[in-house]
Amino acid sequence: MVGSLLLRGMLVGILAGLFAFGFARIFGEPQIDRAIAYEEQMASAEAAASGQAAEEEPELVSRGTQAGIGLLTGSVIYGAAIGGLFALVFAYVYGRISPLGPRATAALLALGAFIAIVLAPALKYPATPPAVGNPETIGARTELFFVMLLISIAASVAAVALARRLWAQHGAWNAGIAGAAAFIAIMVVVQCALPTINEIPEGYSADLLWRFRTSSLGMHAVLWTVIGLAFGALAEKSFASRSSHRATLR
Amino acid sequence: MSDIAYAPSALPQPIPVREILPWAVFGGLLLLIAIYFIGSEEGAMTLVSGLNTHEFVHDARHLLGFPCH
Numbered sequence: 581m582v583g584s585l586l587l588r589g590m591l592v593g594i595l596a597g598l599f600a601f602g603f604a605r606i607f608g609e610p611q612i613d614r615a616i617a618y619e620e621q622m623a624s625a626e627a628a629a630s631g632q633a634a635e636e637e638p639e640l641v642s643r644g645t646q647a648g649i650g651l652l653t654g655s656v657i658y659g660a661a662i663g664g665l666f667a668l669v670f671a672y673v674y675g676r677i678s679p680l681g682p683r684a685t686a687a688l689l690a691l692g693a694f695i696a697i698v699l700a701p702a703l704k705y706p707a708t709p710p711a712v713g714n715p716e717t718i719g720a721r722t723e724l725f726f727v728m729l730l731i732s733i734a735a736s737v738a739a740v741a742l743a744r745r746l747w748a749q750h751g752a753w754n755a756g757i758a759g760a761a762a763f764i765a766i767m768v769v770v771q772c773a774l775p776t777i778n779e780i781p782e783g784y785s786a787d788l789l790w791r792f793r794t795s796s797l798g799m800h801a802v803l804w805t806v807i808g809l810a811f812g813a814l815a816e817k818s819f820a821s822r823s824s825h826r827a828t829l830r
Numbered sequence: 831m832s833d834i835a836y837a838p839s840a841l842p843q844p845i846p847v848r849e850i851l852p853w854a855v856f857g858g859l860l861l862l863i864a865i866y867f868i869g870s871e872e873g874a875m876t877l878v879s880g881l882n883t884h885e886f887v888h889d890a891r892h893l894l895g896f897p898c899h
Contacts, residue, residue: 581845581849582845582849582850582853583853586853586857604889604890604893608889608893609889612889612892612893640881640882640885641882641885641886641888645886646885646886646888646889647889650885650886650887650888650889650890651887651889651890651893653886653887653890654868654886654887654889654890654891654894655890655894657864657867657868658864658865658868658869658890658894660861660864661861661862661864661865661868662861662865664857664861665858665861665862668850668853668854668857668858671845671850671853671854672845672847672850672854674842674844674845675842675843675844675845676844679842680842681842682842685842698895702895705895705897706895707892707893707894707895708892708897708898709892710892710898713897713898713899715899718873718874718897718898718899719874721874721897722870722873722874722896722897723874725896725897792893795893796892796893796894796895799893799894800894800895819842
């Protein structure tokens with residue numbers, strides 16, 4: 581059962597990765613091109629000011645490859661991995677936290693995961709387009725990003741556990757509100773406590789930054805929407821076939 | 831129909847943890863490694879020398895929000 585759910589999750593993740601690629605290709609790529617044009621413009625201006633010829637960075641992988649097959653590969657592998665992990669968490673959560681069926685469980689789990697894994701961490705450490713970010717701080721930035729991610733996941737698990745505990749006595753709505761409030765409170769404290777990263781160059785286009793970041797969030801939203809809805813539909817089928825199989829055995 | 835939906839027999843049956851655990855450990859580990867290669871290889875740390883993985887998935891890495899150079 582778990583193996584078949586995992587396989588379905590990964591297949592759904594591949595599908596979701598394809599949709600995310602389409603979204604990123606249409607809305608994200610133009611912003612990356614703008615950012616790289618800015619980066620090159622800055623590099624040549626710097627070279628002109630210092631009187632030296634502009635240093636051409638060797639191109640290991642062409643822009644066409646990065647924006648095409650590279651973006652596709654990245655999106656699909658990421659989608660498959662997220663879909664598989666989603667299926668494993670679903671296998672544990674289903675029937676344990678709420679009486680909801682497979683489709684509602686998958687949809688709510690995807691929404692919760694989007695908030696915990698994408699939205700909440702991005703409020704503090706948002707996606708950065710090319711030409712933003714100092715290569716010397718990549719270590720510290722990566723560390724902070726993953727610390728934020730782990731705290732956000734832990735906070736969401738704690739919030740669900742709290743809601744589950746309050747449920748019987750206070751009802752689903754009040755328990756849910758209490759859980760959500762606990763999650764927000766933890767994240768506000770943590771986000772205020774962790775250091776701010778601002779490596780945006782002076783005069784960097786605010787419009788470009790906003791469009792890049794909204795397309796990054798949009799790409800994740802597309803991914804999680806497809807996973808939540810498509811996985812729910814497949815899981816419902818596999819549970820239905822399992823119970824009808826059991827019924828015939830009886 | 832709504833009466834049937836609330837009948838105890840229709841409540842979802844959880845999958846036993848001992849069934850989930852082996853899949854979660856081995857599958858989960860492989861999937862996390864896949865995310866590592868898309869997200870962080872040749873960024874803050876490097877397992878395979880060179881910059882080819884980084885450059886190949888460059889755009890996906892930026893758009894997925896991973897810290898990138």
